[in-house]
Amino acid sequence: MKLFLYFSILLGLFACQELSKPKQKMITEKDIHSFANPEKTLMNHLNLDLKVDFEKKILSGKATIHFEQHQNANELVLDTDKLVIKQIWLDGNEETTFKLEKPVAHLGQSLHIKIKPTTKTVVIEYETSPDSPALQWLDPEQTAGKKYPFLFSQSQCILARSWIPCQDSPGIRFSYNARIQVPNDSLMALMSAKNPTKFSSNNTYEFEMKQKIPAYLVALAVGNVEFSEIDARTGIYAEPSMLEKSKKEFEELGKMVDIAEKIYGKYEWERYDLLVLPPSFPFGGMENPRLTFATPTIIAGDKSLTSLVAHELAHSWSGNLVTNATWNDFWLNEGFTVYFERRIMEELYGRDYAEMLALLGYQDLLADVEEIGANSKDTKLHLDLRQRNPDEGVTEIAYEKGYFFLRRIEEVIGREAFDKFVKNYFSTFSFQSMDTDNFVKYLEKEVIKGNENIAKQIRMQDWIFGVGIPDNCPKVRSVLFEKVDSAIVDWKKNKKADSLETKSWSSHEWLHFLRHLPKEMTIEDMKILDKAFGFTESGNSELQAAWYVNCIHKRYTPAYKALEDFLMSVGRRKFLTPLYTAMSKYPDMKKMAIETYNKAKKGYHSLAVMKTNEILGLK
Ligand code: BES
Ligand code: ZN
DSSP: OHHHHHHHHHHHHHHHHHHHSTTSOOOOOOOTTOOOOTTTEEEEEEEEEEEEETTTTEEEEEEEEEEEESSOOSEEEEEESSOEEEEEEETTTEEOOEEEOOOBTTTBEEEEEEOOTTOOEEEEEEEOOTTOTTEEEEOGGGSSSSSSOEEEEOOTTTTGGGTSOBOOOTTOEEEEEEEEEOSSTTOEEEESSSOOSSOOTTSEEEEEEEEEEEGGGOOEEEESOEEEESSSSEEEEEOHHHHHHHHHHTTTHHHHHHHHHHHHOOOTTSOEEEEEOOTTOSSSEEOOTTEEEEOGGGOOSSSTTTHHHHHHHHTTTBTTTEEESSGGGHHHHHHHHHHHHHHHHHHHHOHHHHHHHHHHHHHHHHHHHHHHOTTSGGGSSSOOOTTSOGGGGOSHIIIIIHHHHHHHHHHHHOHHHHHHHHHHHHHHTTTEEEOHHHHHHHHIIIIITTOHHHHHHHOHHHHHHSSSOOTTOOOOOOHHHHHHHHHHHHHHHHOOSTTSOOTTOOHHHHHHHHHTOOTTOOHHHHHHHHHHHOOTTOSOHHHHHHHHHHHHHHTOGGGHHHHHHHHHHOOOHHHHHHHHHHHHTSHHHHHHHHHHHHHHGGGSOHHHHHHHHHHHTOO
16 A cells, blocks of 8 residues: 555656656657557658659659667558558668558558668658548649649648658657659649748759648648738738639738737747638648648638638647647647637637637537537547547537637636636647646646636536536627527518618628528528528628528528539538538438539548548448
8 A cells, every 4th residue: 555655656746747847758648540659669850752743643752751769679660551662771771671561440551661770760662542542633623723733632630641651640740851843833832841932943842841740730732823922921822813812811811820929929830821722622721830721612702711710820839839649639639729719819800709709619519419419428528539530530529619618717717827827838838749638637737726616617527528518618698699699580570681680790690690590491481581692692601501501401492503513612521511411311302412422522532522421321
């Protein structure tokens, strides 16, 4: 017993020391989604030299992996997926042997490379497969300019391994250099690194990312894009025909970075630029360091969807500086980011505006909890993704339950104390990874400090390790949405669209309106609303998606053509999922869904294809 106590104290001391020594590596949970063995060999730098072949749809060339050996190892184990490995050398000159194991469900193939105790680098000659899940190769017709092909990568969660042999775990960080050769001088290559602003005369681009980042943040795009500056540290890359529009929409980019810095400390990545991709990009945005990748569907013409940019920018702290150690800890990335995103929006447009976003988020959370099941373990913040694709953890739980948990802490301890805590969290653990257990320890040490009253009010265990939404979830009240609610009541009473007070509504109020249309709406009602407000032809993707879901349930045929066009041109999974899900509920609509999907699929990214196949019950 005594001995046990002694060990516990030692352990406790060790844990405290761990937390107070900022730059020391923490002991975190093992990443079940990587074959890498970082206790033995730890990758710390990558050098890429790749040629882009649009005809064969492959990248080919060499990856040099620099690593440290912690225990004398005789092999380096890397993650790969569908890569063709041609030859491998030790320290640049000595050929070595390797073994590519059989594919394992969700994880790809482990690559075992024979090394010596003195080996510091391996050079791998390889090429990607045309169906590399990370890479999307677009034909010219799928771009805005219709003249040049386009390529982009999407590495989160574990797709980096399908274009780079590497230790593909969010808990492992490395710096990188790259040389990318493109086929002609109208194509520019861009990465999550120091980027060019002009076309290169020799079709070759060089990149450097000095800071250490996890593999899922390595990114590449190649296309006919141009650059336009917003201010000294921000700017936009887009196809020429999209550049002016994009710049207008995101002209507050510089201001957003300033605001973010004021709230949670220095921006550590020097530049912050935005790349506007073609519409098949499967996400709203992806926080690739220094260069956020974004869907063009957020260009609404009125800056109404720019909270997405605030979100990706916020990841420059939560996610990119302090990174979830494993995909089970995904909420640490997204929950903090949604919280920070809303703080940026509050600073930019005021509390009432930010509260609309929070309430829409709460609606999303309720809908997801209902779909997942309030007792499902997948509604816990800390996930268990063993034997599963980490993509299954991408739900509103991480985003919105994560957000409301942090907001609850803010409510309990006050904003000033909360901000101090978050700022310290980012600076203490910058360029490190964080798992849920260590976060719990940190929260106990910095916020709860043994105070039972605070502990009881927060109920950390219920939020993190419990299912469903705890009943101390903060209540959001939006004055602006209350006005929308009364407009809906008016509409129910007299069905007169023109008499509704909608002049001052932003797209958020409209979204709330479309999500709360009365169940008993008739086709005639739909017609009246569409005529008055032009939903079917709306240029706002959020409103289109919400309206089309209503149209599907009500069989409002005048919108079918627009719905089909939308599904044919937009590849953003957030919109495809609810639309295909609604269509799959009705036999007649399901037929239309499958027909449209078969035509549209070619333009979707593998991640969107995977999800849609599941919804439509196709393999
Ligand atoms: N990092 C995510 C996108 C992601 C998550 C890609 C998991 C692959 C796996 C990005 O920051 C994100 O959350 N995007 C959201 C935007 C948002 C405002 C919630 C999106 O794309 O809709
Ligand atoms: Zn995010």
